[in-house]
Amino acid sequence: SVSVFRFARDPAYLWADDGVHAVLRGTSQAAPHVSGAVALLFQIDPTLTGSRIRELLRTTAGGTQGYSPRLGFGKLDVALAARRLRGEAAGAIDEMASQVGVSRDLISPDGGQSVVTVTPRDQGGLPLGPGLGVQIESTAGKWAEDVRDLGSGRYERTLTGAGPPGTMARLTARVLGVELARHPTVAFASERSQIGAPYQAGGGCFIISTGTRDATFPFWAGLLGTLACAWRGRRARSR
Numbered sequence: 604s605v606s607v608f609r610f611a612r613d614p615a616y617l618w619a620d621d622g623v624h625a626v627l628r629g630t631s632q633a634a635p636h637v638s639g640a641v642a643l644l645f646q647i648d649p650t651l652t653g654s655r656i657r658e659l660l661r662t663t664a665g666g667t668q669g670y671s672p673r674l675g676f677g678k679l680d681v682a683l684a685a686r687r688l689r690g691e692a693a694g695a696i697d698e699m700a701s702q703v704g705v706s707r708d709l710i711s712p713d714g715g716q717s718v719v720t721v722t723p724r725d726q727g728g729l730p731l732g733p734g735l736g737v738q739i740e741s742t743a744g745k746w747a748e749d750v751r752d753l754g755s756g757r758y759e760r761t762l763t764g765a766g767p768p769g770t771m772a773r774l775t776a777r778v779l780g781v782e783l784a785r786h787p788t789v790a791f792a793s794e795r796s797q798i799g800a801p802y803q804a805g806g807g808c809f810i811i812s813t814g815t816r817d818a819t820f821p822f823w824a825g826l827l828g829t830l831a832c833a834w835r836g837r838r839a840r841s842r
Contacts (some may be wrong), residue, residue: 621622640681649689659684660723662730669704669785675705683728693732694725696781696786701787703776705762709798712791715764716747722757723778730756736779739803743772764791769798823838 641656647785651659661686664677708720719739739749739760752797762772770791776783790798 617767627655636679640679643681644684644688645794647685651688652686653753657671658753658757659688662756663728665728666702669702669722669787670706671704671787672706677702680728687729691729693729694727696723696778697726698781698784700724700728701776701778701783703774703783704788704821705774705787705789708788709790709792709795710764711793712764712766712768712770715791717762717764717789718761719762719774719776720757721759721776721778723783723795725801731778732756738777740775740777741772741789742774743770744789747752764789766791771798773827 634690637660639810641655643657645651649724661676661678663680664675665683666677667675668674668677668678702720702722704720706720707715708717716718719741721737721739723735723737725731733752733754733756735758737752737758739750739758741762743766745763745765747763749760749761753759759769768791772789772791774778774787774789776785781785790796
């Protein structure tokens with residue numbers, strides 16, 4: 604068969620694990636989905652700004668993994684974003700639903716950085732919001748600063764590589780004294796061969812890093828980074 608999803612050297616390069624769907628990379632896949640979501644949110648609150656929408660979509664994105672280099676913040680969840688925008692109160696912290704992620708899972712041993720992002724959530728996935736006691740710890744490396752409360756329901760701390768190549772840093776986050784279930788790891792290495800785990804492209808997505816704190820960060824770039832994996836296209840078939 605001939606398809607935009609197929610490469611001569613690896614016909615299954617972009618196929619998802621189910622063998623039925625595939626992944627297309629780039630802004631043309633995410634932009635129409637994000638645009639529709641933003642239009643719906645503007646119907647609820649016409650005064651929304653770009654930065655507020657970006658964080659609203661980030662903190663309500665689907666899945667419990669948290670930000671990852673392969674999946675971004677997760678899949679768009681418009682219903683959850685609308686619930687939060689309408690002011691629905693969140694319940695108690697849920698260690699399984701809360702998110703812990705890293706901007707990079709591989710950093711240079713001598714000063715590379717990875718931003719750890721934590722979004723405390725209740726059992727239904729609603730973010731608990733700002734002003735919470737959040738601790739982020741690591742078994743290796745050094746912290747560039749204390750935990751930052753971003754005011755949107757997300758909390759960040761920057762880990763710096765400091766250790767022999769191949770060192771694995773295991774991360775732990777606690778919110779109001781509750782240890783969250785997810786413990787991502789960051790490897791201190793110049794290349795993946797040093798940790799025996801080369802990157803596997805199948806099912807991966809194009810990701811925009813979360814490392815910027817600039818308020819002028821391009822609006823669409825921020826949204827697309829959140830939703831880089833929101834679109835899964837049907838695999839084209841010809842017989």
